[in-house]
Amino acid sequence: MVIVLIGEAKVSYILLEWTEFLVRWLHVIAGIAWIGSSFYFIALDLSLINRKDIPKEAHGEAWQVHGGGFYQIVKYLVAPDKLPSQLTWFKWEAYATWISGFLLLILVYYISADLYMIEIEKIDLSNLEAISLSLMGIILGWVLYNYICKKTVNKNNIMLSIFILLVFTFFSWLYFQVFSHRGAYMQIGSMLGTIMVANVLMIIIPGQKKVVQSLLENKKPDPIHGTTAKQRSLHNNYLTLPVIFIMISNHYPTIYATDYSWIVISLIIIASALIRQFFNIKHSGKKPPYLLWAPVLMIILFSVYLSEIGKPNLTNNDKRANAIIEQIPKDLISASEEIIISKCSMCHAKEPLWDNMQHSPKLVNLENINDLIKNIEGVYSQSVMSYAMPPGNISVLENSERKILYDLYHFVDKL
Numbered sequence: 001m002v003i004v005l006i007g008e009a010k011v012s013y014i015l016l017e018w019t020e021f022l023v024r025w026l027h028v029i030a031g032i033a034w035i036g037s038s039f040y041f042i043a044l045d046l047s048l049i050n051r052k053d054i055p056k057e058a059h060g061e062a063w064q065v066h067g068g069g070f071y072q073i074v075k076y077l078v079a080p081d082k083l084p085s086q087l088t089w090f091k092w093e094a095y096a097t098w099i100s101g102f103l104l105l106i107l108v109y110y111i112s113a114d115l116y117m118i119e120i121e122k123i124d125l126s127n128l129e130a131i132s133l134s135l136m137g138i139i140l141g142w143v144l145y146n147y148i149c150k151k152t153v154n155k156n157n158i159m160l161s162i163f164i165l166l167v168f169t170f171f172s173w174l175y176f177q178v179f180s181h182r183g184a185y186m187q188i189g190s191m192l193g194t195i196m197v198a199n200v201l202m203i204i205i206p207g208q209k210k211v212v213q214s215l216l217e218n219k220k221p222d223p224i225h226g227t228t229a230k231q232r233s234l235h236n237n238y239l240t241l242p243v244i245f246i247m248i249s250n251h252y253p254t255i256y257a258t259d260y261s262w263i264v265i266s267l268i269i270i271a272s273a274l275i276r277q278f279f280n281i282k283h284s285g286k287k288p289p290y291l292l293w294a295p296v297l298m299i300i301l302f303s304v305y306l307s308e309i310g311k312p313n314l315t316n317n318d319k320r321a322n323a324i325i326e327q328i329p330k331d332l333i334s335a336s337e338e339i340i341i342s343k344c345s346m347c348h349a350k351e352p353l354w355d356n357m358q359h360s361p362k363l364v365n366l367e368n369i370n371d372l373i374k375n376i377e378g379v380y381s382q383s384v385m386s387y388a389m390p391p392g393n394i395s396v397l398e399n400s401e402r403k404i405l406y407d408l409y410h411f412v413d414k415l
């Protein structure tokens with residue numbers, strides 16, 4: 001088992017990968033449960049009908065069919081005569097998503113801040129500084145957002161949304177100046193995700209508790225709880241899609257790591273709002289506004305265009321890679337180069353020889369030692385610590401060859 005260093009303590013690479021994977025597994029499942037139930041309730045709310053035969057204090061009713069049975073759901077805005085002993089609250093889905101997400105942020109980003117957050121050519125931060133800046137942003141994002149919402153709770157929601165969008169566009173730009181592309185993306189994702197969960201924890205659930213309490217005491221609940229909860233649920237509804245977009249984008253460098261990737265975040269927030277709007281109208285039983293897909297498509301095409309014009313301007317004087325290469329023993333270079341040329345470059349080349357392949361997969365080129373040094377982390381996880389590459393070991397990478405890539409990785413790692 002290979003050993004990696006976290007500070008002073010030695011932790012097994014495989015154990016670390018498993019830990020990260022298990023937390024990620026939990027995070028995705030909790031996220032599905034949370035977003036799933038929130039989508040469900042939005043659609044349910046929109047489909048409620050006020051029929052004559054429902055109890056007179058009820059607000060509306062919906063019939064649904066699922067899993068071989070019918071469900072008759074009745075919504076009350078006031079407490080029913082007798083509150084049932086069992087009342088299901090929906091909150092742990094949100095909390096579990098945040099807790100696992102924060103753990104993942106620590107495991108992936110904070111532990112390897114030098115790899116995933118810091119870009120010394122922007123600002124040469126220490127790991128601790130990067131982590132502090134990230135935590136500050138997460139807290140500040142919520143405080144600022146919460147303040148703006150409280151000040152404007154009964155005012156025009158559209159103006160509020162535009163204002164919040166501008167604030168977050170500024171944050172995206174700011175973190176792009178401070179962090180690496182990938183670090184900045186995850187930072188904005190974490191800030192938005194935190195706002196969503198804090199909305200549940202600090203506003204929606206406490207408000208609901210107070211409402212239930214007043215109803216039980218036969219008092220009229222303060223309508224402010226209802227209005228605030230509605231405003232925050234609405235924001236969560238519209239933030240869901242962009243947050244998921246950011247979270248899965250870290251597998252797609254052309255999305256998060258170009259000059260204009262920070263603008264793409266805001267564009268996706270707008271496109272997502274339109275998509276949610278479409279489904280909200282559709283679920284309320286009205287005629288679906290298909291025309292809304294036109295601006296969505298235009299925004300996405302424009303984002304693609306931004307990725308295209310924001311990609312690096314390629315030049316051929318990579319001084320740092322050359323400096324590393326000069327220190328590697330010549331036989332290790334030639335042995336490694338021979339491996340990638342014979343076992344990887346049929347696919348991982350600017351003009352792949354592989355049938356129907358237009359670009360090198362994931363834009364990972366492996367045609368010479370420079371390419372290999374640049375991608376050494378990926379090669380290590382794909383071909384040394386696992387059998388992921390070559391796919392299906394199609395070009396028969398021998399274990400002895402993996403050992404050579406292993407030696408190269410550790411040589412470069414020590415420099």
Ligand code: HEC
Nearest residue numbers: 343344347361362364378379382383389390391394395397
């Ligand atoms: C038959 C074609 C083929 C060969 C040969 C091949 N790869 Fe790949 N490689 C791919 C494809 C396809 C992907 C994209 C996989 C995906 O979408 O997750 C990929 C992705 C990668 C990635 C990026 C993974 C990521 O998700 O970031 C690395 C690194 C990589 N390959 C390394 C190698 C190495 C090293 C070799 C040779 C030892 C190799 N590949 C051989 C097809 C190939």
